[in-house]
Amino acid sequence: MHPTSTTVTLIGAGLNGPLLATSLVKRGFRVEIYERRPDMRLVPVNAGRSINLALSTRGIHALAEAGLWDAMSQIVIPMKGRMMHSVTGELTFQPYGKDDAEVIYSISRAALNMALMNAAEAKGASIHFQRRCMGLDVKTGLVRLRHEETAEETTIQSEVVIGCDGSASAIRAEMLKLNRFNFSQKYLDYGYKELTIPAGPGGKHLLDKHALHIWPRGSYMLIALPNIDGTFACILFLPFEGPDSFAELATPSDLVEFFRSRFPDALPLMPLVSENYFANPTGFMVTIKCSPWHVEGRCLLLGDAAHAIVPFFGQGLNCGFEDCTRFLEILDRHGAEWKLVFKQFEESRRINTDAIADMAIENFFEMRDRVADPRFLFRKKVELALEAKYPQLFVPKYAMVTFHRIPYSVALARGVVQDRILAELCDPIDRVEDLDWTRADQLIRSQLSPLEQAS
Numbered sequence: 001m002h003p004t005s006t007t008v009t010l011i012g013a014g015l016n017g018p019l020l021a022t023s024l025v026k027r028g029f030r031v032e033i034y035e036r037r038p039d040m041r042l043v044p045v046n047a048g049r050s051i052n053l054a055l056s057t058r059g060i061h062a063l064a065e066a067g068l069w070d071a072m073s074q075i076v077i078p079m080k081g082r083m084m085h086s087v088t089g090e091l092t093f094q095p096y097g098k099d100d101a102e103v104i105y106s107i108s109r110a111a112l113n114m115a116l117m118n119a120a121e122a123k124g125a126s127i128h129f130q131r132r133c134m135g136l137d138v139k140t141g142l143v144r145l146r147h148e149e150t151a152e153e154t155t156i157q158s159e160v161v162i163g164c165d166g167s168a169s170a171i172r173a174e175m176l177k178l179n180r181f182n183f184s185q186k187y188l189d190y191g192y193k194e195l196t197i198p199a200g201p202g203g204k205h206l207l208d209k210h211a212l213h214i215w216p217r218g219s220y221m222l223i224a225l226p227n228i229d230g231t232f233a234c235i236l237f238l239p240f241e242g243p244d245s246f247a248e249l250a251t252p253s254d255l256v257e258f259f260r261s262r263f264p265d266a267l268p269l270m271p272l273v274s275e276n277y278f279a280n281p282t283g284f285m286v287t288i289k290c291s292p293w294h295v296e297g298r299c300l301l302l303g304d305a306a307h308a309i310v311p312f313f314g315q316g317l318n319c320g321f322e323d324c325t326r327f328l329e330i331l332d333r334h335g336a337e338w339k340l341v342f343k344q345f346e347e348s349r350r351i352n353t354d355a356i357a358d359m360a361i362e363n364f365f366e367m368r369d370r371v372a373d374p375r376f377l378f379r380k381k382v383e384l385a386l387e388a389k390y391p392q393l394f395v396p397k398y399a400m401v402t403f404h405r406i407p408y409s410v411a412l413a414r415g416v417v418q419d420r421i422l423a424e425l426c427d428p429i430d431r432v433e434d435l436d437w438t439r440a441d442q443l444i445r446s447q448l449s450p451l452e453q454a455s
């Protein structure tokens with residue numbers, strides 16, 4: 001507990017805001033959250049907000065620290081690997097990890113968001129809905145708010161403001177006006193559309209529910225994640241323009257024909273594919289990097305507001321939750337010395353959020369086209385064989401990011417070394433049995449230190 005009456009103002013009751021609020025209230029702070037949307041527990045969730053998320057070790061750790069994982073574990077479905085669907089309907093299963101403990105969890109974004117808001121309120125945080133942050137005076141801490149229904153404008157004074165307001169952060173927009181604020185944003189030429197596979201008779205899942213399903217098609221793909229109600233949340237990733245793009249799918253018959261020829265085994269499972277496609281917005285994907293994340297101990301950016309990444313490593317949320325873990329560790333060390341806490345937080349975190357941003361882009365290409373390549377699948381098998389023999393030295397990059405909490409920057413650097421080793425070992429062979437274990441031993445022992453030393 002911190003002997004302080006400081007009120008911390010959080011902008012945004014998405015995923016990071018309420019999680020952070022829960023832990024701040026526990027530490028004795030008063031927390032007020034301002035959220036521009038209506039309360040999703042009372043009004044239906046907008047299309048595009050119900051996409052599922054893959055939750056993994058970093059996110060689970062943060063939830064457990066906040067005392068929330070036991071409750072959340074009731075609303076997740078473990079996914080043991082990727083199930084690839086070829087155009088001819090063949091299925092290939094590729095496990096994510098070396099055993100059943102190394103799984104990722106599918107969770108509904110809306111269900112998670114509501115559970116986090118309930119938890120924050122139960123602890124004592126206040127959430128003010130339909131209050132859009134219109135700006136912040138970073139010198140005085142005056143926050144301007146507008147009521148989304150009445151358009152009434154108000155101001156509040158806050159000692160500390162944390163922008164958890166996502167990739168289009170209003171707080172970051174304020175910081176952009178300052179001298180020497182670094183900012184970059186890079187959009188993918190790809191967008192995404194949310195679709196659904198309904199539950200079968202008796203609420204049964206129509207596909208294996210313990211897999212993340214992927215229909216990789218070179219320059220585009222469809223994925224599906226299971227929900228506990230028997231449905232699958234699907235995401236269609238397509239280029240905005242050009243062949244096989246959103247621009248080309250202008251009518252229901254274009255769409256059905258596209259699915260019939262590209263995803264023939266998925267189409268019969270999606271009776272509402274046209275309705276979903278034309279009703280739901282097309283989302284975009286952006287990588288945002290900026291610095292500094294804080295101004296004078298007065299305001300801080302956290303989560304997507306500080307570092308939005310593309311979704312292909314399933315880490316945006318996990319990374320944001322890890323921000324919360326790190327922030328609270330530093331806060332516990334220094335107390336409400338905000339300037340110092342914010343500075344140390346950014347210093348320890350930005351190198352890692354930059355690393356996961358780069359790995360997420362790289363994974364886009366892996367999921368989109370390489371998962372269907374037999375040589376890639378062979379390398380994955382060799383990776384698992386090497387990990388089985390050298391569990392502390394050779395851990396696949398996917399596993400380092402997803403099942404460990406070693407810094408992302410370390411995972412990135414070790415991944416580069418491991419890729420070089422894998423290329424040398426795999427290029428001359430086609431079967432795991434033919435692996436040159438003597439050479440593998442030399443390369444691994446000389447080039448990789450034990451994993452725990454790296455963390």
Ligand SMILES: Cc1cc2nc3c(=O)[nH]c(=O)nc-3n(C[C@H](O)[C@H](O)[C@H](O)COP(=O)(O)OP(=O)(O)OC[C@H]3O[C@@H](n4cnc5c(N)ncnc54)[C@H](O)[C@@H]3O)c2cc1C
Nearest residue numbers: 012014015016036054133165166303304314315316317318
């Ligand atoms: C298609 C897709 C799939 C994804 N899949 C995964 C995945 O599998 N695993 C994973 O870990 N991550 C995934 N992510 C990333 C994840 O969704 C984000 O990293 C996460 O939502 C970030 O949380 P946040 O709280 O920082 O921002 P958000 O969840 O975006 O929340 C921000 C909140 O702030 C509010 N807000 C915005 N502006 C204002 C304002 N001016 N005033 C008041 N309130 C405001 C918003 O309404 C919102 O509620 C995915 C993202 C996408 C787009």
